[in-house]
Amino acid sequence: MVHRILIVTAVAAxxxxxxxxxxxxxxxxxxxxxxxxxxxxxxxxVLVGGVGPAAVAAATGTALAYESxxxxxxxxxxxxxxxxxxxxxxxxxxVVVSSAxxxxxxxxxxxxxxxAVEELGFGRSVHPVPEALTGxxxxxxxxxxxxxxxxxxxxxxxxxxTAPRAAELAERHPEAAAEAMEGFGVxxxxxxxxxxxxxxxxxxxxxxxxxxxxWRIGEALGALRHTFELLGRTVLVExxx
Ligand SMILES: O=C(O)c1cccc(C(=O)CC[C@H]2O[C@@H](n3cnc4c(=O)[nH]cnc43)[C@H](O)[C@@H]2O)c1
Numbered sequence: 001m002v003h004r005i006l007i008v009t010a011v012a013a014x015x016x017x018x019x020x021x022x023x024x025x026x027x028x029x030x031x032x033x034x035x036x037x038x039x040x041x042x043x044x045x046v047l048v049g050g051v052g053p054a055a056v057a058a059a060t061g062t063a064l065a066y067e068s069x070x071x072x073x074x075x076x077x078x079x080x081x082x083x084x085x086x087x088x089x090x091x092x093x094x095v096v097v098s099s100a101x102x103x104x105x106x107x108x109x110x111x112x113x114x115x116a117v118e119e120l121g122f123g124r125s126v127h128p129v130p131e132a133l134t135g136x137x138x139x140x141x142x143x144x145x146x147x148x149x150x151x152x153x154x155x156x157x158x159x160x161x162t163a164p165r166a167a168e169l170a171e172r173h174p175e176a177a178a179e180a181m182e183g184f185g186v187x188x189x190x191x192x193x194x195x196x197x198x199x200x201x202x203x204x205x206x207x208x209x210x211x212x213x214x215w216r217i218g219e220a221l222g223a224l225r226h227t228f229e230l231l232g233r234t235v236l237v238e239x240x241x
Contacts, residue, residue, distance in 0.1 A: 003075025021228030
């Protein structure tokens with residue numbers, strides 16, 4: 001069976017950029033339960049799943065179940081959108097491709113420091129991403145795409161807004177290049193259906209002291225569009241074959 005590809009964003013502006021990169025789609029969205037709507041671009045579906053890991057996990061699970069019950073199935077799920085970038089690894093306007101998707105606040109604070117759920121003896125806080133997949137994505141971006149880095153992407157429920165919090169996350173996850181709010185939720189839903197997942201983020205702001213005026217959302221949405229222009233002609237075609 002040839003599987004479809006599902007791309008999930010948090011908000012409509014991100015989905016619009018992804019869709020613009022993919023090119024013309026079907027005129028009418030497919031309504032899903034829960035007030036969700038899939039925009040179809042050939043074999044690629046784009047879904048606005050909501051902000052935060054819980055909302056997006058529910059939405060992604062709904063889309064996966066819907067497609068499965070319709071007799072098809074997804075072969076790849078992509079969490080996409082804008083993000084905060086750890087400096088200097090991920091400058092504004094660059095793209096981060098996830099080598100792993102990490103729930104950075106799924107754990108417990110203790111007097112001796114933070115413990116991830118694995119250290120507490122239950123649950124998981126990391127979803128791996130297939131290397132063969134990230135290798136194809138980075139190769140496609142290297143051929144004229146935005147500057148990019150392959151690194152872990154953190155999922156947080158609270159946007160980092162202070163230098164001490166940014167330093168704490170960087171110390172705990174020294175390899176991480178970006179933080180956003182949905183990747184782990186998308187990954188949990190994909191894993192429940194046995195579907196591989198990758199997160200692709202365009203950097204709109206630096207992780208650190210909150211300075212909304214310094215966010216470069218337009219630049220990041222442009223990088224997101226450029227990324228999916230390239231992937232729509234390469235990796236997303238191969239992944240469908
Ligand atoms: O105001 C706008 O025009 C606009 C356009 C597109 C997206 C937005 C968002 O606010 C998206 C929220 C989404 O962005 C991720 N994000 C971005 N920066 C960070 C960050 O520093 N830390 C965590 N998450 C970040 C996140 O995934 C949000 O869901 C606005």
